[in-house]
Amino acid sequence: MRKYIFLSILTLGIILFTGCSQRQADQNKPxxxxxxxxxxxxxxxxxxxxxxxxxxxxxxxxxxxxxxxxIVYDNAQYGFTLTLSNxxxxxxxxxxxxxxxxxxxxxxxxxxxxxxxxxxNISMHTKSQWQQIxxxxxxxxxxxxESGEYVFxxxxxxxxxxxxxxxxxxxxxxxxxxxxIADTTxxxxxxxxxxxxxxxxxxxxYTVETPENxxxxxxxxxxxxxxxxxxxxxxxxxxAYFTFNETINNQEFRKFKYVGMGSGYGYMIKxxxxxxxxxxxxxxxxxxxDLMMTTVVFD
Numbered sequence: 086m087r088k089y090i091f092l093s094i095l096t097l098g099i100i101l102f103t104g105c106s107q108r109q110a111d112q113n114k115p116x117x118x119x120x121x122x123x124x125x126x127x128x129x130x131x132x133x134x135x136x137x138x139x140x141x142x143x144x145x146x147x148x149x150x151x152x153x154x155x156i157v158y159d160n161a162q163y164g165f166t167l168t169l170s171n172x173x174x175x176x177x178x179x180x181x182x183x184x185x186x187x188x189x190x191x192x193x194x195x196x197x198x199x200x201x202x203x204x205x206n207i208s209m210h211t212k213s214q215w216q217q218i219x220x221x222x223x224x225x226x227x228x229x230x231e232s233g234e235y236v237f238x239x240x241x242x243x244x245x246x247x248x249x250x251x252x253x254x255x256x257x258x259x260x261x262x263x264x265x266i267a268d269t270t271x272x273x274x275x276x277x278x279x280x281x282x283x284x285x286x287x288x289x290x291y292t293v294e295t296p297e298n299x300x301x302x303x304x305x306x307x308x309x310x311x312x313x314x315x316x317x318x319x320x321x322x323x324x325a326y327f328t329f330n331e332t333i334n335n336q337e338f339r340k341f342k343y344v345g346m347g348s349g350y351g352y353m354i355k356x357x358x359x360x361x362x363x364x365x366x367x368x369x370x371x372x373x374x375d376l377m378m379t380t381v382v383f384d
Contacts, residue, residue: 160194161267163209164232168263170256177202188217198253201246205257207264209235211370216329229264232379234372237264270380276303277384279316281361284380286373303377311366312374313351316359322351333378342368356383 156169158178169176179195179202193208208226210218215236218225226238239261245251273284276293278301285291285303294302300315325341331352332338338352341364350371351364363381365374 158196159267163192163235163237164267164269165207165230165237166263166265166267167260169260172253172256173260179203181206183208185214185218188214198250201242201250203242204245204250204254205239205241205261207237207239209237212236212331212375213370227261229261230266232266232269232376234375239264270376273380275380276301279314279361280357280359280384281314282380282382282384283314283363283377285312285377305373309367310371310373312377313362313364313366315362317362318360320360322353322362322364325351327353334381336381338363338378352378 154171156171156173156176158167158169160166175198177197177199179197181193181195181203183191183193185191191208191210191214193206195203195206197204206226207229211234212231215231215238226240229237229239231237241254241257245254270284272287274287274291275282275284278295279299283303290306292304292306294304296302297315299317300313303312303314304310322341325343327339327341329340330337331340333352336354338354340350340352342348342350349364349366349368351362353360353362355361363378365371367374
């Protein structure tokens with residue numbers, strides 16, 4: 086009997102000692118720094134619309150609101166502005182390159198705060214790349230506007246890291262409504278002929294020639310840009326093929342390209358029963374020409 090009592094006490098002691106040792110070991114384990122699914126940081130804006138980040142560049146911490154209680158973001162490189170409320174005081178911007186797979190890469194800008202650096206993202210695309218991205222069934226950035234050189238789109242993050250960021254995300258829709266393209270053509274010269282006017286850079290390097298009654302050329306002395314404007318009775322362009330329709334200043338043009346590597350391209354539109362052709366000899370992309378096209382006004 087005493088033997089059984091002794092064995093029972095010994096067994097109970099072993100169990101208690103093992104439990105205490107395990108509890109002490111658990112207390113000494115390091116706490117995991119990996120966040121749970123509920124607490125993990127949201128993905129950066131833009132990643133959920135097909136553009137995968139491939140490079141992050143320098144971050145810029147911006148100052149507070151002006152005397153009127155607003156913050157104006159002015160991007161001289163890409164020619165656009167945004168207006169933010171004073172709740173965005175101390176916001177940060179960061180350049181990010183997005184990879185669109187077979188459609189190439191694009192520059193973009195993240196807007197956020199040090200605690201969450203990408204609440205929304207504005208991406209800049211060539212017009213041909215934008216057409217390709219929008220032709221896919223995958224999610225794409227929301228259209229903001231376009232200049233002569235770029236099409237702008239925006240994407241928002243799918244989540245916020247804390248309640249303050251939730252409040253800032255609610256303001257994004259109002260912020261993007263303030264998006265404006267800078268008017269870089271206001272100081273350009275204007276030329277009118279054939280029932281149409283068009284602007285060109287006023288830097289002293291451009292001249293206008295009128296070799297034929299239905300034809301004029303805007304020529305740059307160096308590096309030799311030549312922009313042709315002419316009328317025609319034909320619905321086709323010799324030596325070129327049409328690619329897609331493109332809306333410029335609420336007017337629908339038919340874009341065409343000449344055959345050959347690095348060849349020029351242009352646009353055709355029918356106005357008052359007359360076919361107008363606007364073309365450049367330098368391609369496949371000519372930012373000055375594309376900006377000139379935004380100034381086209383018919384009589």
